[in-house]
Amino acid sequence: xxxxxxxxxxxxxxxxxxxxxxxxxxxxxxxxxxxxxxxxxxxxxxxxxxxxxxxxxxxxxxxxxxxxxxxxxxxxxxxxxxxxxxxxxxxxxxxxxxxxxxxxxxxxxxxxxxxxxxxxxxxxxxxxxxxxxxxxxxxxxxxxxxxxxxxxxxxxxxxxxxxxxxxxxxxxxxxxxxxxxxxxxx
Amino acid sequence: xxxxxxxxxxxxxxxxxxxxxxxxxxxxxxxxxxxxxxxxxxxxxxxxxxxxxxxxxxxxxxxxxxxxxxxxxxxxxxxxxxxxxxxxxxxxxxxxxxxxxxxxxxxxxxxxxxxxxxxxxxxxxxxxxxxxxxxxxxxxxxxxxxxxxxxxxxxxxxxxxxxxxxxxxxxxxxxxxxxxxxxxxxxxxxxxxxxxxxxxxxxxxxxxxxxxxxxxxxxxxxxxx
Numbered sequence: 001x002x003x004x005x006x007x008x009x010x011x012x013x014x015x016x017x018x019x020x021x022x023x024x025x026x027x028x029x030x031x032x033x034x035x036x037x038x039x040x041x042x043x044x045x046x047x048x049x050x051x052x053x054x055x056x057x058x059x060x061x062x063x064x065x066x067x068x069x070x071x072x073x074x075x076x077x078x079x080x081x082x083x084x085x086x087x088x089x090x091x092x093x094x095x096x097x098x099x100x101x102x103x104x105x106x107x108x109x110x111x112x113x114x115x116x117x118x119x120x121x122x123x124x125x126x127x128x129x130x131x132x133x134x135x136x137x138x139x140x141x142x143x144x145x146x147x148x149x150x151x152x153x154x155x156x157x158x159x160x161x162x163x164x165x166x167x168x169x170x171x172x173x174x175x176x177x178x179x180x181x182x183x184x185x186x
Numbered sequence: 187x188x189x190x191x192x193x194x195x196x197x198x199x200x201x202x203x204x205x206x207x208x209x210x211x212x213x214x215x216x217x218x219x220x221x222x223x224x225x226x227x228x229x230x231x232x233x234x235x236x237x238x239x240x241x242x243x244x245x246x247x248x249x250x251x252x253x254x255x256x257x258x259x260x261x262x263x264x265x266x267x268x269x270x271x272x273x274x275x276x277x278x279x280x281x282x283x284x285x286x287x288x289x290x291x292x293x294x295x296x297x298x299x300x301x302x303x304x305x306x307x308x309x310x311x312x313x314x315x316x317x318x319x320x321x322x323x324x325x326x327x328x329x330x331x332x333x334x335x336x337x338x339x340x341x342x343x344x345x346x347x348x349x350x351x352x353x354x355x356x357x358x359x360x361x362x363x364x365x366x367x368x369x370x371x372x373x374x375x376x377x378x379x380x381x382x383x384x385x386x387x388x389x390x391x392x393x394x395x396x397x398x399x400x401x402x403x404x405x406x407x408x409x410x411x
Contacts, residue, residue: 006272011297097243126281130245150239150280157276 316350
């Protein structure tokens with residue numbers, strides 16, 4: 001699957017953020033054999049990084065890729081790490097309808113520059129796509145790719161709507177110190 | 187001799203195909219319009235047709251949207267749904283799209299959104315919802331294939347209901363300016379004596395044509411009317 005995501009139409013938040021992608025996210029592959037016996041392999045690694053590069057690039061005034069979560073560069077305020085916790089899909093046969101449905105659950109984890117976890121936010125997303133006469137059935141990836149694309153767009157939309165209202169993000173915007181203790185008390 | 191037989195067979199097949207493709211059953215269509223305020227569209231202003239995509243049970247068929255777009259093309263400047271959604275990403279994604287005029291006002295207050303809409307040239311959003319369903323049916327038809335040939339015998343019928351609604355939003359006045367609904371019902375028949383001859387009630391086409399015609403009149407109406 002090779003997907004492209006549009007640039008979000010948003011004002012960026014005045015925060016300098018480091019972005020960390022672990023190997024699980026960069027190489028994410030999902031395998032499943034569904035009830036009709038067909039086997040599916042979904043490779044989302046590159047699409048994950050493409051999605052979050054596009055999302056964070058528009059959302060924050062400055063982003064830097066970091067390779068080590070415990071040693072962030074001095075010119076960033078915090079580090080954010082997206083994790084793909086769950087990917088699932090249903091075929092039209094399983095769903096009893098004419099649609100492929102995809103659900104994705106990401107988790108965005110916020111760290112300080114020393115790697116201490118400050119906050120985390122789940123992002124649940126959903127996408128569905130109609131199976132046509134010529135693009136349904138075994139080996140036909142079109143509708144499933146489309147449903148996955150819609151689910152990933154939905155995830156980005158969810159992050160865009162929810163992140164700017166999070167107390168930790170507001171604290172970063174205001175240049176306030178966030179510490180793990182205050183996060184634990186919430 | 188062989189040539190004559192071939193020509194006759196060709197003629198028979200052609201006539202049969204003509205009969206099969208031109209036979210259509212009766213369709214009863216009802217178009218209703220509710221106008222809340224005056225409308226009108228200027229040269230350079232565009233329309234985008236959007237669909238509700240969150241319902242797991244049904245979704246307006248791509249074929250219907252294609253038909254609606256084709257019917258509206260002449261004289262009305264149409265923008266593609268995906269193109270519009272990409273340009274305004276993520277504000278028209280299914281789970282975040284405005285569902286009423288107040289939400290549209292909030293969206294239009296977001297930085298960059300009015301400017302981008304101006305760039306697209308879109309004046310009217312047309313939210314289309316609805317589907318075609320088979321609501322009743324019956325009969326029995328069986329086909330057999332043997333050494334001597336193949337044939338079908340029997341009779342089947344089914345009733346289709348195509349029900350669609352278009353809610354029109356004006357981005358200039360930021361108002362829901364009206365709603366048009368199209369409901370077409372018809373019964374299709376499939377009698378078969380050796381060869382099945384479908385007599386199809388094209389309810390979806392009727393709903394599409396009626397909705398497009400009414401939508402065109404609605405959008406281009408003289409503001410002074």
